[in-house]
Amino acid sequence: MERDSSMHNKSNIYLTVRNSAVLYRRKKPVTYKKITRWYSMADNYNKLLIEHLPLVEKYTRKILRSMNAEYSEADVDDIQQDVFYKILTKGIEQFRGDSKFTSYIFMITRNAVIDYVKKRDRVSLVDTDDETVQGNMSMKVSDFTDLFINEVEMEEVIQLVNHEVGSMKEDYRLIFKMYFVDQETQKDIACMMNKSQSTISEHVENIRRRLRQALESRFPEMKKGIH
Amino acid sequence: MHSERLRRIIEAGPCKIDMEQEVLGVADGTINSENTIQQVFAHMAECDSCRYLYEDYFATHDNDGNLLEEGEREETVELGMKLEPGSIVPLAADFMVEGQQAAVLSGEAVSMAEYRVPAGDDTVNVKVYPGDDTVSIHLSTPGDGDRVTLISAGSMETATVEKGIARFENVVPGRVLLVINMRHFVTVKIEK
Numbered sequence: 001m002e003r004d005s006s007m008h009n010k011s012n013i014y015l016t017v018r019n020s021a022v023l024y025r026r027k028k029p030v031t032y033k034k035i036t037r038w039y040s041m042a043d044n045y046n047k048l049l050i051e052h053l054p055l056v057e058k059y060t061r062k063i064l065r066s067m068n069a070e071y072s073e074a075d076v077d078d079i080q081q082d083v084f085y086k087i088l089t090k091g092i093e094q095f096r097g098d099s100k101f102t103s104y105i106f107m108i109t110r111n112a113v114i115d116y117v118k119k120r121d122r123v124s125l126v127d128t129d130d131e132t133v134q135g136n137m138s139m140k141v142s143d144f145t146d147l148f149i150n151e152v153e154m155e156e157v158i159q160l161v162n163h164e165v166g167s168m169k170e171d172y173r174l175i176f177k178m179y180f181v182d183q184e185t186q187k188d189i190a191c192m193m194n195k196s197q198s199t200i201s202e203h204v205e206n207i208r209r210r211l212r213q214a215l216e217s218r219f220p221e222m223k224k225g226i227h
Numbered sequence: 228m229h230s231e232r233l234r235r236i237i238e239a240g241p242c243k244i245d246m247e248q249e250v251l252g253v254a255d256g257t258i259n260s261e262n263t264i265q266q267v268f269a270h271m272a273e274c275d276s277c278r279y280l281y282e283d284y285f286a287t288h289d290n291d292g293n294l295l296e297e298g299e300r301e302e303t304v305e306l307g308m309k310l311e312p313g314s315i316v317p318l319a320a321d322f323m324v325e326g327q328q329a330a331v332l333s334g335e336a337v338s339m340a341e342y343r344v345p346a347g348d349d350t351v352n353v354k355v356y357p358g359d360d361t362v363s364i365h366l367s368t369p370g371d372g373d374r375v376t377l378i379s380a381g382s383m384e385t386a387t388v389e390k391g392i393a394r395f396e397n398v399v400p401g402r403v404l405l406v407i408n409m410r411h412f413v414t415v416k417i418e419k
Binding site for chain 1: 232236249252283
């Protein structure tokens, strides 16, 4: 690689890593320091991955536009965050070499856009005072119950869940957001939080139990249907 | 909230046999084995997810695989019509040849629907002839030897343009995708 282009790439990487750090604020375990360390430890293949990260933003915007999807800057940031995470954690091993590497990045970005749009369109949660669960998040109440809940009740359920989650300890709030809202897998959450998968699984069950109890206590007549 | 197309993409879900990388390999020219290309096109006849992925690649990249600049995107061409025995009722006047637009706007049936659609720098003519249960689609391009692939639910057929025309007979109504030279798309929606 030419020296100039190498320097240019390094500058791109620096910007990418810095931006990644900003984007990853909410997923605390993945930090500027961590990405930098990954880069320094990465073999050539994974360096190739990291060097392609600047493409992600271009692809994200282009794909959203080509799909005529409504989006905001925050949506673009969130999608990039997902793509960075997938690229940096799953690395090269899933690339089979059937296409150009840029096409592979295109595929990952496109899939992330589709997943994001799907998630965003689920029932919106209203704001809470806690920044972990703040903002335009979504969740499916059927993750806790299979009850039929009408629109008026749904509003109350959402407030109840928000209140309950807001009163949980920080780890639980983070897991709630990652598992029930962002729909990360327990394995990925364990990796991000540097905990074992069984610990995460236990925490998820505890969260689910607390939310179920809160719902049962508010809607006792529906208790029979809750599982 | 979403465009109809985005809704269909979401409904299609992911490819069930993980062929996405091969599909992109055909799109970006990495795969050039004729057999594999045919296999991928045959797969796209069955897999909506991969078909949309292939279309999206060309909606965002140029011939050399570079990301298209803003405003360079080729418009998606979608033709809609209803098949009635022995005639066709076009559902929109977009891309119809001048002589037929008036008939379409008045809701009249035609014995053959004719469209002129963009395909890159060229224009191609698409003529749809009605049968009782199926239609014939004739596509005229400027260059003999151009390759046109027709993909519909569960089937795929490739025709080479000879004497200016590629012909597809006995096409079953539904959503039909015509792929010209592997990168320009015309969607024909035929209701019955």
